[in-house]
Amino acid sequence: MRSLGVVVHAWGAFTMLHLTTGLSAGQSSGSASAPSAVCASVSPAPAAPPSSNTGVQSASGSLSALVDWASLTFSDAEHDLAGVLAMFGGEHEWSALERGANGYRAGWVRGAVKVLYDGQPGMGIHVQLSGKGCRQLEAEGLVTDWQSFVGWVLAAGGSFSRLDLALDDRAGLVNLDLVEEAVRSDAYVSRWRSWRITQSKSRGAAQLGRTVNFGAPQSDASLRIYDKAAEQGVEGPWVRLEMQMRDDRAQRLALALSEKGAGVVAGVLRGYLDFKQAGEGTQKTRWRSAAWWSELLAAAERVVLGTAPLVRTVASIKAWVSRQVAPSLAILAAAATEGRDAIDAIIELGFGRLRPDQWRLAGVGTA
Numbered sequence: 001m002r003s004l005g006v007v008v009h010a011w012g013a014f015t016m017l018h019l020t021t022g023l024s025a026g027q028s029s030g031s032a033s034a035p036s037a038v039c040a041s042v043s044p045a046p047a048a049p050p051s052s053n054t055g056v057q058s059a060s061g062s063l064s065a066l067v068d069w070a071s072l073t074f075s076d077a078e079h080d081l082a083g084v085l086a087m088f089g090g091e092h093e094w095s096a097l098e099r100g101a102n103g104y105r106a107g108w109v110r111g112a113v114k115v116l117y118d119g120q121p122g123m124g125i126h127v128q129l130s131g132k133g134c135r136q137l138e139a140e141g142l143v144t145d146w147q148s149f150v151g152w153v154l155a156a157g158g159s160f161s162r163l164d165l166a167l168d169d170r171a172g173l174v175n176l177d178l179v180e181e182a183v184r185s186d187a188y189v190s191r192w193r194s195w196r197i198t199q200s201k202s203r204g205a206a207q208l209g210r211t212v213n214f215g216a217p218q219s220d221a222s223l224r225i226y227d228k229a230a231e232q233g234v235e236g237p238w239v240r241l242e243m244q245m246r247d248d249r250a251q252r253l254a255l256a257l258s259e260k261g262a263g264v265v266a267g268v269l270r271g272y273l274d275f276k277q278a279g280e281g282t283q284k285t286r287w288r289s290a291a292w293w294s295e296l297l298a299a300a301e302r303v304v305l306g307t308a309p310l311v312r313t314v315a316s317i318k319a320w321v322s323r324q325v326a327p328s329l330a331i332l333a334a335a336a337t338e339g340r341d342a343i344d345a346i347i348e349l350g351f352g353r354l355r356p357d358q359w360r361l362a363g364v365g366t367a
Helices: 005-016 079-088 133-139 146-155 176-185 228-232 246-270 291-300 314-335 339-355 356-361
Strands: 056-058 061-074 106-112 113-117 124-129 160-170 188-190 195-200 210-216 221-227 239-246 273-275
Touching: 005 160, 061 133, 061 146, 061 291, 079 113, 079 124, 113 133, 113 195, 124 133, 146 160, 146 246, 160 246, 176 195, 176 221, 176 273, 188 291, 195 291, 221 246, 228 239, 239 246, 246 273, 273 291, 291 339, 314 339
Parallel strands: none
Antiparallel strands: 056 061, 061 124, 061 160, 106 113, 113 124, 160 239, 188 273, 195 210, 210 221, 221 239
């Protein structure tokens, strides 16, 4: 079994080879059942994550790629629970899940980062990063380069069971009207046999969202093309192409991503889907690709796999404090030498450190 120190130092060595900042750690003897034993064993990378997602710039906007979900598993014969918790934010406070999930009997959660363990023999230790979890690791500086991070997971013996890549088009290259027209007129070639179009609208939203889906949601490979601007209630253009890979396809995508970076996005799209310009004859494979689709793929070949800002609201901050900080606050309040006055003093210090944008988030104007 690999020790905590060896595992985390391996991550630092790996990212240094890729000219990125890794993590440093001291030795730890924390037990697998006590994440608090590893809370001081890992420090986040000193380099701050990018403040916004970046990509290929064009005359009319931008194109960017993001990792939007990652599910991965480490063998419990090679890694212990304390080591995995350390790798994904050991200096932060973890909370025990009330119940397990996905066949695991127990787990720990930290914001949107979930670690599951105690499954059947051979199930290992499972890490689940939702889209919010990916943004959380970026905001914390634990992931500054997804290509290197994915490569590190593979080098450490981890395997991916799900990997989602999102291509965000803010350049207006993808028009959902053209996509819908193409699928309804059968002007495309695809490895997917089925498609469906769904519409949705959030309560109070002014815009109606639309999604074109290829492949079944639980299949090994699927694609969603949807109006991200409508989903977020912001001005467009902003269309997202979201590729979801599971099981062996996820592992193969991870390998390609670790070797080639975000350029694999174009290759995956090209291999699964090709929108066509109607031509002569019935052999659609001989038709030319639609000009807008060719332009998108050409831009995607040069895209940078970036990071996105973690969207924060008062509600999300309250939920995070309840999950992650409440036990520490309770300890201070209960301690005879501290009490609630200590908490009030911490809050007063916080007021003095708030930036103008944080005051605005709280709904308080500044002079």
